Every structure is written in structure tokens, then in C-alpha cells.
Amino acid sequence: LSLSSSGLNTNSQKVHPSNSSYSSDLSESPKWSALSRNRTLHPRSDSGISSQLPSDSFKYLTWHKVEQHDIQGSQLRCPRVREGPSAEELLFTQEECALFPRKRVLEKTKCETWLQENWEDCKNLNLSFQDLGDPYQVANFNRILRRLIRVETLWLVDNSLVDLSAIRLPSCRVLNMNKNHLTSFKQLPKIPQIQHLSLAENRIETLTGLSSLRCTPLESLMLKRNPCEFRPNYRNR
Known part of the structure; x- marks a missing residue:
């Protein structure tokens, strides 16, 4: 050529x-x-x-x-x-x-390790506005919450959460769950060290289950715009 x-x-x-x-x-x-x-x-x-x-x-x-x-x-x-x-x-x-x-197996393991975040050492975390509309998203969201063993401040605002009773947050001191779909205190996660808990704009109708927070060092509880505000003796309880 x-x-x-x-x-x-x-x-x-x-x-x-x-x-x-x-x-x-x-x-x-x-x-x-x-x-x-x-x-x-x-x-x-x-x-x-x-x-x-x-x-x-x-x-x-x-x-x-x-x-x-x-x-x-x-x-x-x-x-x-x-x-x-x-x-x-x-x-x-x-x-x-x-x-x-x-x-291929080694590359897959390396990729999974790279994508995996170190949730166990996280202390301050904001996971608000996640738009959890699919069951797959909810399952992975709960999987992340189970790994938060050292988190102290956690924000879960407006995530359409219904029931986190299977979740344990042993070190959480500040938890904000405003604008979700909680209907009872029994649906809260296990929070033995909680000090400040905000549950405004949920669907909590009664104060049943409130006794579960008596063993915690709770200092403030926010329940604005919940149906339970209209219950008799709400402030006293």
C-alpha cells in the first residue's frame, strides 16, 4: 500500500x-x-x-x-x-x-468495598428527604440504619417512615423524625441514650407507648401538629 x-x-x-x-x-x-x-x-x-x-x-x-x-x-x-x-x-x-x-471475582469485591461507606463510624448524619417510594429503597434504607451503631445526631425528616421498631440506635442523643407517617410511640427505634426527640407533623394519635422513654435521659420532646395534641391531659402526661 x-x-x-x-x-x-x-x-x-x-x-x-x-x-x-x-x-x-x-x-x-x-x-x-x-x-x-x-x-x-x-x-x-x-x-x-x-x-x-x-x-x-x-x-x-x-x-x-x-x-x-x-x-x-x-x-x-x-x-x-x-x-x-x-x-x-x-x-x-x-x-x-x-x-x-x-x-472478575476480585474486581467485584474491590468495587463493593469501594462503594461501601463506613456507616459504623458515622456520628452526625442527615438522611432527610429521601423519597422512599419503592420497597427496595426502604429495605436498603433500613439496612443503613442498622449499621449506625455510633451515630449521635440523626435527621430523618420527610422520609415517609412508618415503622422503625426493628432498628436500634444505641448512641443516638438527638433524633429528628419530623414529617413522617408514625402513628404510635411503639414505632420508634430503640434509642436508650436519647436526649432530644422531635416528632412534629406525624400521625401520632395517642400517647400509648410513651412509657418506653421513661428509662432514657430525655430532655425535650416535640409533638407539634400531631393528633395527640387534642387528647385530654396532653400537657400533663
Whole structure:
């Protein structure tokens, strides 16, 4: 092949005399038929040749990737000749394929470790406005809450939470669960060290279960805009 500085074939004016017969031969071969179904030939005039060439479907491939081809230089519109892989590179590729299952497992483990955040050491966390509308989201959200063994300040505002009774927050001192869907104190998580608890704008109707907070060092409790505000002796209790 003789290439000019622009990358075009200098013999472009001398089109192979057997183009028509060669095109019919390629169209009959199974490999050409498979490639012709996947690729559409569009005539281009950037190289001065307007006719469709049988080599168009190969022009974006390196030659060592084409198993069977019989294309001559005079049939190429813009040759892209590249050297095939060396023997060492082929050997390395074969060894890599042999170790692929083990390598895939290691890469998956590494990716999971990288994506995993260290929730166990978190002390201050705001997980508000999560828009938990799918059961999958709720399950993963609860999984994160179970790992918060050292969190001291936690905000869970407007998450459409219904029941966190299966969650334990052993170190939590400040918990804000405003604007959720709690209906009872029994749906609260286990918070033995709680000092400031805010449950405003929920759906708590009665004070049943309030006794569970008597064993805690609770200092403030916010229950604004809950139905229980209209219960008799609400302030006293």
C-alpha cells in the first residue's frame, strides 16, 4: 500500500478492474452477508470515489480482527493499516482469559468495598428527604440504619417512615423524625441514650407507648401538629 501524507490511497484513480465480480463474490460469502446485515454502506465523496466499495464494512476494523479478507489496496477508500498484536501480547491475552473468572471475582469485591461507606463510624448524619417510594429503597434504607451503631445526631425528616421498631440506635442523643407517617410511640427505634426527640407533623394519635422513654435521659420532646395534641391531659402526661 502506498499512502499519501493525507492518509488517502495514492492509487485511488486505479480502481481494481474486478470490482463488480469481486463484490458479487463477497456478497455470496457468509461472512460478508453477516456483516452486510449489520452495516449500511453510504457513498462518500470525501476521497473522490463515489462508488460503493466492498471494503467499506471493514474500514473501521484493524486487520488482525478480520479473520478472512481479500481486499486489495486499490479498493480501499482510506486505508487504516495497523500492525497486529505481538506474540507476547497474544500470550498475555490468553493467560488473562484463563484467569478471567478469578479476576472478575476480585474486581467485584474491590468495587463493593469501594462503594461501601463506613456507616459504623458515622456520628452526625442527615438522611432527610429521601423519597422512599419503592420497597427496595426502604429495605436498603433500613439496612443503613442498622449499621449506625455510633451515630449521635440523626435527621430523618420527610422520609415517609412508618415503622422503625426493628432498628436500634444505641448512641443516638438527638433524633429528628419530623414529617413522617408514625402513628404510635411503639414505632420508634430503640434509642436508650436519647436526649432530644422531635416528632412534629406525624400521625401520632395517642400517647400509648410513651412509657418506653421513661428509662432514657430525655430532655425535650416535640409533638407539634400531631393528633395527640387534642387528647385530654396532653400537657400533663
